[in-house]
């Protein structure tokens with residue numbers, strides 16, 4: 673059968689930051705492939721709405737919820753223990769959680785996003801979630817995957833900004849002085865590049881135990897952003913548009929299943945060709 677290797681029946685996939693825009697899509701993709709899903713995030717309400725939406729589309733699906741702050745080692749450990757108690761083995765870990773700092777206008781956070789004024793607290797909190805969180809989850813769940821000899825898959829969600837620099841012209845607000853211009857914060861590039869290092873490291877670390885680790889680097893997703901931003905970003909993308917949020921689903925299915933059994937330590941960039949320019 674052509675798609676047999678994509679089948680995830682009998683596998684359990686845990687997604688971090690699962691109640692967000694793309695986390696929901698990753699969950700939908702893995703449900704479609706037959707996996708049992710563990711949705712984790714920091715808000716109970718958001719998790720419940722995520723489950724309701726997903727359940728509407730996949731009747732009879734196994735969807736479990738766990739509050740989990742990825743930046744807290746005890747919280748990650750507690751979820752792992754709860755899974756084990758319930759006889760669930762996490763076969764697939766999708767490190768997706770991130771703090772997405774919005775690039776805002778003059779009344780917003782723009783001055784503090786600039787390197788000259790970037791607050792250490794923001795640096796620490798964003799790295800704690802986007803990078804340290806991926807490490808902590810990989811440490812706990814990867815150790816369990818490696819331990820019983822059954823292996824597993826770790827997928828880190830990076831970004832096209834793991835391979836290119838942000839183009840700060842995208843965020844420019846006319847009429848503002850240079851030192852007030854909004855920018856994509858430095859943490860974003862650092863976290864996403866760091867995730868690629870983590871990916872390569874883990875890919876070789878547990879390879880002999882059957883644990884593969886790859887990264888998926890999505891380009892910008894259309895989510896109702898303002899018109900000027902969309903026009904500017906589209907002009908940097910050879911396909912001439914942002915991604916629809918569903919457009920990463922098949923990559924998720926490939927990367928998390930045996931369809932990619934020989935892929936390890938790679939960063940798959942899906943960005944409409946932006947980074948090829």
Ligand SMILES: NC(=O)c1ccc[n+]([C@@H]2O[C@H](COP(=O)([O-])OP(=O)(O)OC[C@H]3O[C@@H](n4cnc5c(N)ncnc54)[C@H](O)[C@@H]3O)[C@@H](O)[C@H]2O)c1
Nearest residue numbers: 689691692693694741742768769770772831890891892893
């Ligand atoms: N949306 C895009 O255009 C885009 C493009 C490239 C890469 N990405 C990456 O994809 C991933 C998902 O992005 P998104 O657009 O769905 O963002 P989002 O903000 O919608 O979702 C992120 C989720 O992470 C959760 N989160 C925040 N702090 C957390 C913590 N301490 N512990 C656990 N969860 C926490 C949030 O509650 C949220 O549900 C991120 O890693 C992001 O950088 C997004």
